[in-house]
Amino acid sequence: MEWALLIEQTLNGLQFGMLLFLLAAGLTLTFGIMDLVNLAHGSMYMLGAFVGATIFLWTGSFILAILLAVPLVAGIGIIVEISTLRTLYQRHHLDQVLATFGLILLFNELVQVVWPLDGLSVPFPDYLNFTVPLLFGIEYSVYRLMIIGAGIIVAIGMYILVAKTRLGMLIRAGAADRTMIYALGTNIRLLFTLVFGLGTALGALAGILMAPILGANSGMGEQIIIIAFVVIVIGGIGSVRGSLIAALITGLIDTLGRSFLDVLLAIFIPVNAAEAAAPAISSMLIYIFMTCVLFFKPQGLFGSQTR
Amino acid sequence: MKSKITLVIAMCLMLVAPNAFSATVKLGFVTTLTTPAAVIGNDMRDAVELALEHIGHKMGPVDVEVVYGDDEFNPQKGKQATERLVTQDKVDIVFGYIWSHVLLASATTVLDAGKILISANAGPSQLAGKGCHENFFSISWQNDQTPMAMGEVLNQRGVDSLYVIAPLYAAGKNMVAGVKRTFTGEIVGEDMTKWPDQIDWAAELSKVKAANPDGVFVFYPGKHGPAFIKQYQQSGLSGQVDLYTVFTVDSISLPRFQQAEMSGVLGTTMTQFWAPDLDNAANKKFVDAFKAKYDKYPSFYAAQSYDAVMYIKSAVEAVGGDMSNVDGLRAALQKADFDSVRGEFTMGPNHFPIQNFYSREVVEDSDGRWTTSVRETVLNMHQDVYASECSM
Numbered sequence: 001m002e003w004a005l006l007i008e009q010t011l012n013g014l015q016f017g018m019l020l021f022l023l024a025a026g027l028t029l030t031f032g033i034m035d036l037v038n039l040a041h042g043s044m045y046m047l048g049a050f051v052g053a054t055i056f057l058w059t060g061s062f063i064l065a066i067l068l069a070v071p072l073v074a075g076i077g078i079i080v081e082i083s084t085l086r087t088l089y090q091r092h093h094l095d096q097v098l099a100t101f102g103l104i105l106l107f108n109e110l111v112q113v114v115w116p117l118d119g120l121s122v123p124f125p126d127y128l129n130f131t132v133p134l135l136f137g138i139e140y141s142v143y144r145l146m147i148i149g150a151g152i153i154v155a156i157g158m159y160i161l162v163a164k165t166r167l168g169m170l171i172r173a174g175a176a177d178r179t180m181i182y183a184l185g186t187n188i189r190l191l192f193t194l195v196f197g198l199g200t201a202l203g204a205l206a207g208i209l210m211a212p213i214l215g216a217n218s219g220m221g222e223q224i225i226i227i228a229f230v231v232i233v234i235g236g237i238g239s240v241r242g243s244l245i246a247a248l249i250t251g252l253i254d255t256l257g258r259s260f261l262d263v264l265l266a267i268f269i270p271v272n273a274a275e276a277a278a279p280a281i282s283s284m285l286i287y288i289f290m291t292c293v294l295f296f297k298p299q300g301l302f303g304s305q306t307r
Numbered sequence: 308m309k310s311k312i313t314l315v316i317a318m319c320l321m322l323v324a325p326n327a328f329s330a331t332v333k334l335g336f337v338t339t340l341t342t343p344a345a346v347i348g349n350d351m352r353d354a355v356e357l358a359l360e361h362i363g364h365k366m367g368p369v370d371v372e373v374v375y376g377d378d379e380f381n382p383q384k385g386k387q388a389t390e391r392l393v394t395q396d397k398v399d400i401v402f403g404y405i406w407s408h409v410l411l412a413s414a415t416t417v418l419d420a421g422k423i424l425i426s427a428n429a430g431p432s433q434l435a436g437k438g439c440h441e442n443f444f445s446i447s448w449q450n451d452q453t454p455m456a457m458g459e460v461l462n463q464r465g466v467d468s469l470y471v472i473a474p475l476y477a478a479g480k481n482m483v484a485g486v487k488r489t490f491t492g493e494i495v496g497e498d499m500t501k502w503p504d505q506i507d508w509a510a511e512l513s514k515v516k517a518a519n520p521d522g523v524f525v526f527y528p529g530k531h532g533p534a535f536i537k538q539y540q541q542s543g544l545s546g547q548v549d550l551y552t553v554f555t556v557d558s559i560s561l562p563r564f565q566q567a568e569m570s571g572v573l574g575t576t577m578t579q580f581w582a583p584d585l586d587n588a589a590n591k592k593f594v595d596a597f598k599a600k601y602d603k604y605p606s607f608y609a610a611q612s613y614d615a616v617m618y619i620k621s622a623v624e625a626v627g628g629d630m631s632n633v634d635g636l637r638a639a640l641q642k643a644d645f646d647s648v649r650g651e652f653t654m655g656p657n658h659f660p661i662q663n664f665y666s667r668e669v670v671e672d673s674d675g676r677w678t679t680s681v682r683e684t685v686l687n688m689h690q691d692v693y694a695s696e697c698s699m
Contacts, residue, residue, distance in 0.1 A: 005514065279475050
């Protein structure tokens with residue numbers, strides 16, 4: 001096996017992992033602290049892609065698109081939280097699933113009304129649209145490196161927020177024991193709205209960052225949100241650190257599995273059979289991994305024991 | 308007791324009567340009308356409407372009405388839409404179908420009801436070979452044929468090593484099997500991606516770079532095509548490794564490539580059974596009218612849909628509008644006696660066309676619009692390889 005390919009695929013895996021982290025961080029906060037199963041998180045990712053792409057196409061500035069679209073979509077998320085989701089916190093998870101699934105349908109139709117049916121094609125920002133030489137003669141896309149960098153910055157920011165601030169203390173307390181912080185007199189409504197807005201902002205950021213690679217399409221959220229749920233289950237619900245580590249592992253398993261599983265299988269079974277089986281098995285790998293984690297650690301890798 | 312039986316018979320007659328004596332032929336057309344893939348379905352519907360206009364909404368002595376069903380790009384939804392057309396709308400013939408997996412899920416619904424089913428795009432090997440059916444006809448092609456033509460083009464161009472990327476579903480498997488059947492060089496890599504979920508090809512493109520082949524062959528229909536080609540160009544591969552596609556660059560995606568100024572698409576080659584500039588009277592009439600009415604080039608999906616209506620018309624006329632005469636309809640469909648936009652072709656014994664396949668190149672037309680132009684005949688009156696497995 002060539003080292004260059006292995007390193008390049010590792011970078012691809014890290015980039016995919018960072019995307020998953022941006023999505024899973026918001027999801028794990030809302031699930032862990034507010035006990036809300038929010039399927040519509042993917043819709044916020046999609047809205048981020050559409051709103052960001054539109055601003056980028058209008059102004060020509062990718063940075064402006066991020067700076068404007070993230071708070072804009074976070075604002076939409078907060079409006080949704082106040083108007084719809086707030087009434088669902090005390091309800092059964094199934095009610096939440098139904099309501100947020102309804103939101104998915106609503107937002108998917110909405111973007112088809114506002115934007116062209118086949119979505120938006122988004123160019124790469126000129127100053128990021130090239131490749132750089134790395135070790136072993138690898139040419140790697142600067143844009144994908146930038147996504148990895150953005151993920152690291154968000155991870156550090158989240159660490160400071162969760163570990164060093166008063167809001168973070170409340171978030172950790174909420175993940176550990178929701179009823180107790182309520183009993184201690186915290187303004188829980190405000191806390192929930194802030195956490196939801198934060199989660200939405202991260203989802204929207206992921207959407208904007210992916211728009212030049214994937215384009216903006218109606219329904220793009222559902223394709224990724226299932227994997228994001230897998231990530232938070234692996235990482236432990238409510239744990240931001242867990243979601244980071246689980247996201248990176250999941251991204252690497254998925255990408256490396258897609259790249260090398262046929263070679264690996266060919267050691268044990270005939271080449272033809274390996275090539276036939278590899279695509280099917282590689283798309284199952286992350287679910288197999290989730291099953292293994294849950295078998296040994298039912299709370300996930302970093303799940304709170306008190307839940 | 309007797310009066311009861313009479314009553315039952317009378318009621319049965321009333322149920323049968325409107326069908327037997329109706330002066331309207333009802334056709335069901337299944338395609339994708341929601342989700343981003345609806346851009347294809349809309350193009351097909353545009354073509355069907357144009358065809359109905361051209362025939363004055365009449366087939367021989369009877370009026371014709373088309374009911375549209377939406378498959379939502381999903382086999383289960385496609386089957387449900389088909390069931391609705393057959394049982395609720397009581398259509399006489401069901402046609403359409405973009406996606407092989409949707410067609411495979413829906414076919415039995417139509418065929419078990421004893422009705423005729425015509426594919427206007429999907430050509431899965433199952434229905435061409437062992438699973439062929441006397442009431443199933445294709446007016447497009449069998450999936451393997453177009454990539455087989457591409458394999459010949461690759462041989463002619465002296466491509467020695469090829470990397471293959473396609474989605475993992477019925478049509479994707481056929482496309483890969485097809486190109487392998489005629490390509491004489493070495494396949495240095497092959498990736499089947501999850502369909503339709505996977506829209507990021509970073510891992511596959513990295514493998515292509517490492518394998519450094521002479522050419523890359525891909526099949527990504529619908530919105531996946533432009534997304535793949537964009538990522539291909541961004542990865543730094545374009546200009547180094549030539550990209551050969553089937554059903555990936557079409558009249559639906561070309562305006563978007565042009566808008567995005569992705570000039571790397573110009574000059575690329577694909578293969579197809581038809582092209583907008585194919586020289587015959589029926590095609591000229593179709594393409595000119597389509598451009599005049601919708602201000603865009605028709606896609607191959609549109610051409611097949613237009614052809615399908617003309618094809619059905621030839622059969623309905625042959626039976627004088629009597630849709631209960633399924634034997635007569637079947638015999639006429641086997642004859643395929645109409646002016647197709649593809650020019651001359653015959654219907655094979657497995658009910659798939661025996662026809663020419665051409666190489667097409669992306670060019671800029673005299674109005675500055677990007678389109679495809681036919682170059683040469685690659686496969687002459689070609690019959691699909693599964694025909695011999697079919698026994699009817």
